[in-house]
Each structure stands twice: as C-alpha cells, then as structure tokens.
Amino acid sequence: MTTPVNTMSNANLIKRSIAVWAIVCLISGALLYAEQIRRQFWAQDREFSALYSTIGAVLTQNESVLPLLSGDEDITALRKKFPHILALEKTTDRGLDATRVEPLHDQQYWLYNPWRQIRVLIDLAPLLATSHTFSRLHMHFPTNPDETASGAFWHWQRTFPQHTQPFTLNADAEPDWLGVSWFSFPLVFFGWAVVIAVASVAFWQRKARKEAEQRAHYYQHARLNTLGEITAGIVHEIN
Template sequence: MKGNWKAGFAIWLLLCLLTAIAMGVWQVRQLHQHYNDTFYTLQRTLSNLLTQNETFLPLLSGDESLETLRHKFPQVVAIEKIGERPLQGERVEPASDGRYWLYNPYRRTRFLIDLQEPLNQTQPFHYLALTWHQQVVVQRGDKQAGSFWQWRQQLTHPLQPFTLQAEANPQWQQLPLLPMLLMSGVWFALIATVLVLLHGRKEKRQADERAHYYQHSRLNALGEITAGMVHEINQPLTAIQNYVHSAQRLVAKQNYALLPDALTAVLTQTQRIGDLLKRFRDNVSQKEVQLEAVNIVELTSRVASLLEREIRLGQIQLRTQFLTGSERVCADALWLEQIFHNLISNAVQAQQGQPQGMVSVASARDGEQVEIRITDAGPGFSDEALAQAFMPFYTTRKEGIGLGMPLTETLILRMNGQIALSNLPAGGACVTVRLPVAKE
C-alpha cells in the first residue's frame, strides 16, 4: 500500500504540473487575445479619425470657428493660415506633445491634430507609439528589449501614412492560482479514491487467494493424513495376513498346538491398529503427547519379531548394541515402535537383491540424550534423498507413497527429539535418532 501511495503522489504532482501548465497557457492565450483585440480596436479608431481628417478637413476654408469645429472634430486643436506651399509636398509635420500639423495647400490652411486621447485610453501595453517615416509622433511608455508580444500595423492613408506599434508582456501575477489550487484538490481526491478502490480490490483478491490456499492446504493435509494412516496400518495388516497364513498351514498339518500363538499375534496386531488410529486422532487434534520411559532393547526385539518374515526372506543379519545407560529413553512407546518399524523396514528393503544383508541398531548415552544409530549395508542415500527424504510424498520405491519418513520426523520432533540422515564411509545408510534420556 505504501508503494501505491508513493506512485499516487507522483501521479498527483504530475497532474498538478500539467494542469498548471495548461491553465497558464490558456490564461496567456486569453491575455494575448485581449491585447490583440485592444490593439486592432485602437487601429480602427485611429483609422476613422484619419479618414475624417482626409475627408472633411480639406473642405474647410480655415475661417470657421475653432469651437464650432472642435464640436464636430475634437481632434482638431488649432487652425492657422499659411503661405504658399507645394501642392505635392508632405501634408504632415510633427509637432510637440504628441500632435502634428495637417496641411491643406489648396486652402493655405493647416490644422493641429491631437491623437493623444485615444492613445491615453489604451492601458495594457507597456509601449505604444504612432510613427511617421520612422519619426515618433505620439509615444506612451518605453520600448523594451525582448518583449513577449509585439504588434506593428501600417495605417494606409495617403495623406497620413502613420504606423501603429505596440509591445506587451504577460501579467504573470494574474495567472489563476485559485483554480489551480482547486484542480489540485480535485486531482488529489480523485487519485485517493482510485487508490482506496484499488487497495480494496487487492485486499479482496488476497483474501480470496488466502481462503483458496487454506482450503487447498486443508485438502492436502487431509490427503496426507489419510495416506499416512494407510501407510502405517498397512504394516500390521501385512503381519496379520502372515499370521493367518501360518495358522492355515498349521491347521492343514493338524498342528493345533501352535495355533494359540498365531491367534495371539493376530490379536496383538489388531490392537496395534486400534492404537494407531487413536494416535492419529490425537495427532490431528494436536493433543499433548504423554511421554514415558521406553526400553529400546525390548522395543527393538518386538519390532524384529514383527519383521521376522521380511528379515528371514531377505537374509538379513540383525545386530544390536546398547551401551550401558542408553537403554531407556523418554518417548511415546507406540510412536517409537512405529519409528523403529519404519526405519528397520526401510533398511531391509534397501538391501533386496543382495546375497546377504545387515541391519545394525546401536545406542549410546550422550549427556542428557540417547543417540540411536540404525545402519545398513545397502547402497546408502543419494544426494537427492538426503535433501528431500523428509518431504511428503518423496519416495525412491515404486510401491512407496513417500509418507513414512515425514511421519517419522513429525513424531520424533513431537517427542523433543532429532533425526538426521547420512552415509557410512564404507558404504550403507545411517539414520541417527536423538531422544531425551529417561529419568530414573
């Protein structure tokens, strides 16, 4: 949101600048139009006066009363009789104070003409002049170098060939500051509204994406839990199937003496399934785990009994070494049995196809923890497996679903332990599990 406001502020500044430029240009154009209209209005006024001078004054004898004449032609301020003058000579002679003499050689009369009044009524220009053959007849203001606007118009009258000139500069202080400020406020309100709407849409989109993500995560978690249940329950079901087949063979051989042991083993596995389902339910509901002292020597023996058929068929030699003080850990018995069952089963399966195999389970005391190492003589972990073994659904076996190791890590972490994977220098895989030592 902060980045959006910065971008919005930049856009607002740009719009304010463009608005100020546009309104300034518009005002300057309006001012120029006003000056232009004023100049050409003055030109028409002067042209009318000059036309009067050339049309009516030649008809006067010069004996008329000046007062009566000024009533009709206020620009005439004096009348004088003159001597003989060339008929083709100049009819204009500049005088002082913005006046000039207009000659009528036929009547031997001259009229003093004053054009200051129309020029005095024109204020916008800082320079205004009426010239005759480059000679200034009337001037208002001073000529400036580099004037912004300039006008020059020839007054086409044969007897009075004057040129009207004017200069002006824009009145920058007259630019419309208040409208500019109002437009800046309008732009700010508009941009703020757009940013708020965009932020609202973004928040809604993010909320929808989060809802979709959470829904997807819940579905993934449900699938992962279901797959984990299938993975873990499959082990006791397989054991039950093996015990039932053994019982069938005993019945076929009429060797009923061993049937109770087989049935007891089946009952044990069904109870294990029930315990697994209860543990899954507790895991999902995140109930606090109840840790207790677990003897890993007895637990390893029990797991070896469950995997007896796989170990025998794979020709695997199971070795154990539990140093003094490392036989008991603080853990959940069922969870730790699941972990041992999974790790030893993986080690057995990793050596399929080898003439002989070996699985070693060893433990040693390390301060307040017990370090348990499960190793095998198989090919070891690949670099990819070392990096991704604990990722859900990662597996190197075609029949695997990739949930055994992630579930193992989860259970160990909930029991305040750690797990690490490595390869032995001489070959083979090594899984190191560290759990708190059980208090006496």
C-alpha cells in the same frame, strides 16, 4: 490480520499515489499559471485592437473632412465637431506631390490638402493619453526615424490603412507575473488529491479482491489435492 507483505504493498501504493499527485499538481499548476498569463495577453490585445479602431476612425474622419474645408471655417465651431483639430490654416504654392503629413511634436502633425491649399493641425495625444494598461504607447510617423526596440516582453505594432496617414501604432507591456488568481491553485490541487485518492482506493479494492479470489482458488486446489491423497491412501489400505 494484515500480513507484512500486504502492509508493504499498501505502503508502496500510498507512495506511488503521492508521487503521481505531486507530478500531476506540478504539471497542472504550470499549465494553469501559463493560462492566466495568456489571458492577460489577450485582454491587452483586445485593448490594443479597440484603441487601434478608435484612432483609425479619427484618421478616417480626417481624410473625409479635409476635402470639404475651404480654410475660412471658424476653428471654434469646427472643434466642437472635431475636437482633435487644433488649427486650420491656408497654404500657398504647395506642390501636389509634396508630403501630406508633417509631424510637429509629440503626437501632433499637420495634415495638408494641396488641392485646396489648406492644412489642419491634428492632435492625437488625447486619444493616446486615455487610461490603458500598457507600459508604453505611442504613434510612429513615417517621416520620423525608426525607434529602437524597447525589449518589452509583449509588443504590438499595427499600421493604419489610411493613405495620407500611414501611421503605426506601437504598444509595449509586461506580464503581471504575480497578478494571477492564486486561490485557484489549492482548489486544483485538492481536486487532483480527491481524484487520485478515489482511483487509488478503487485500485486497492480491485487488487485485494483479485488476491482474495486467487487465495480462494489456491485453497480449493489444496483441499482437492488433500482429498485425493486421503482417497489414494484409503484405496491402498483396502487393497
């Protein structure tokens, strides 16, 4: 028969188990949510790095092909190999120390070769117009004034190493706060419930076994004490 003390002890154990489960679920849920947001960041970071590499290859291609042009090439044939080149023109009396890049509009700019007195019109807009997950993506030319901060939660900024085209690629993004896998949260909470329930049962069994051993030890001492008292009484009567 369960005593009131054991009933109260079991109730306290259940309450503590529920409190531990709630605390563990709260901490693990927060960590799981933060991890999924972190994965969103790294996915967009990889996307930004891939786009940076793609544009960097085009800029390197520009620096490689420009010294090979004479200005007499057919622009249609040239664009078949280099679709980002819109126009090719000859220049006159342009100083060797003049600016190599002159922005036109949007993501277009003139790239000069003063040694050959030619220039090409480059259009990077198609590269920036590809499907992406950024809220804002643009190229900053060094001759343009610095733009104010967008205030986005995530921001990427990286400058290209090309000497004649030291542009800076900028991207902004906002986390998808609700776009996490909510199905994983009940699984985690249920898993913790199973773990804590098993641990609580094991603790209760250990405690019950220890109490049973203590009671058995007490009863044994009580019997020995009683036997000692009876023996002492018999000895007294014999005397």
